Amino acid sequence: MKENNRISKTEDQRPKTRIGLGFREPFRADIFLNQDKIDFLEITTDHYLDAKPEKIEELKLLKEHFPLVPHSLELSLGSAEGIDEDYLEKIAEIVEFVKPEWFSDHLCFTRSGGVKIGHLAPVPYTDESLKVFVRNISKVKKRISAPFILENITYLMQFPSSQMRESVFISKLLDETDCGMLLDVTNLYINARNFGFDWRRFLDEIPLERVVQLHFVGLHKHKNLLIDAHADKTQNEIWDVFGEVVKRCDLKGAILERDENFPPFNEILEEIETARNIISNEFEGTAKPVGAALHG
């Protein structure tokens, strides 16, 4: 983050961390009936690309009732072939319409040789990959002026060709691109467990002052493998990571990201309330230096 954007804040001036929900159509009525319990919504931009008029009306309706942050899936920032200009243009239109405080996509590639692979695929953590990300992100930032934040993904394999750890790669990337981070605490925990590293060390190595938003949701256990299925209630181990992150950095918001196996909505609200309680408990307990990323 550029120095002139930095604002030092005392504990008293810290903005309230908002707790919200990833918007999914089946939640719509419940969300409107519980407006006071949901601070903001994350919309998946891809649901509104070339959308039917009803979806556009839905977006207008949501915008009029909640602060929204767009989250895109297919910018494919890790693709060596570059950014899909048409897709970027469509995302830009949605971001311009929503006028969010920030928008986000993933640290991965989803397209290769012009073909969508339908999956958030990891890249080897090399200097070359770093250059690709920097080039693509600069193109996105040139087109869209809203602050851009990047999300860590889960992966089922690690590249032998990687030259650095994920955390180091992310740190370098955030520094070079001046982007914020969307830290998915579930993804972090899953990767740490599946590949046997210490998630606390990961947190030590990334620039926490750049963490703007969190994602959290329950993990799914499949034999010995943990999977990010977005279909389970947030477990205690995830809350532990959440609590640690909240303790160590200042946040603008956290989003519960549930995509499948929807429970009764009061269970969703309970999870949102748990997140809120963790944040307020941490708030009361500790004084922390507050970083710059997007808090101006």
Place this chain on the structure above:
Amino acid sequence: MDILLDNPIASMYGPYFLIFYGFVIFFSVIALATAKNQVDKTDKLALPPVPQQVDPYEIAYLRGGINEVARSVVFSLMQKGFIEIKTSGTDSEIIRINNENFDSLTEIEKNALNWFHSNRKPVELFASYGLVETLERYGQMYQARLESQQMLTNDDLRSSFKPWKLTVYLIILGLCLYKLLAALVNGNFNVIFLIIFGFVGILIAGSVGKLPRLTKLGKQYLERLQLAFDSLKTKAANPLLNQSSPTSQTAFAGVDPMLLSVGIFGGAILAGTAYDSYNQAFKTANAQTATGGCGSACGSSCSSGSSCSSGDGGSSCGGGCGGCGGGCS
């Protein structure tokens, strides 16, 4: 005096005059329809946000008048276990159940429950001394509130449209009477088509000149609510929410999602759910009431609301008088 009976219109050959008169009627009616659209400027007002605490009965009133409120109250009483609907063939009967848990009832529901002191047929709800009459004061309250919010057509709107309506009536009727007089004075007595044209013209103008019950703002607001709460339709079909356990449903964010869905979309949303007997009973009641002679008056209020186009099978208002009676006046 000569000019009155000796001018191009007075002396125009009958069939040519009928063509001319047809055009006059056509363009007058077009002008009236345009004026009707222009006079309602409520679409320029800010659309109210979707409230968190929604009154299902008020929304039901907005959608279809007092009859829809009555239907919604019946559904709520049924859901809370105070009444049940017994259906045998095409006959349905609403039976009061012994339940002393009156604390779970709102004021309007308590009033409605008193009306069910004996077994009732669904069609009785809309008859004289029916439930609809019992709930009339709530209807007046909702009417006043929604009119003040400019969701329903009010007297101001009616009076600003009145001159347009009178002008068109005057043109159609005046031209007809004038030509009739001129024809009779000139000894032409074959005026039957002229009279038919005039009569039909007035009927068309009367129909086109009827202001819808909902203003543009009211229609947009209802559409907004229907969009916001669209997923309640899925909930209505969800077996978890369909079990007859009123407590689990009424505890939801202070608003019962099933009752809210009936208020917003109409009882047809319950077709095929655990409350299908309710849907069937009112379908029959609609048919019976419609044959009882409510007539065409219902059409306008139904067509003004978007509820009819929500694709729910139409019994929310398409069933006839039951769904719009309150708003037909």
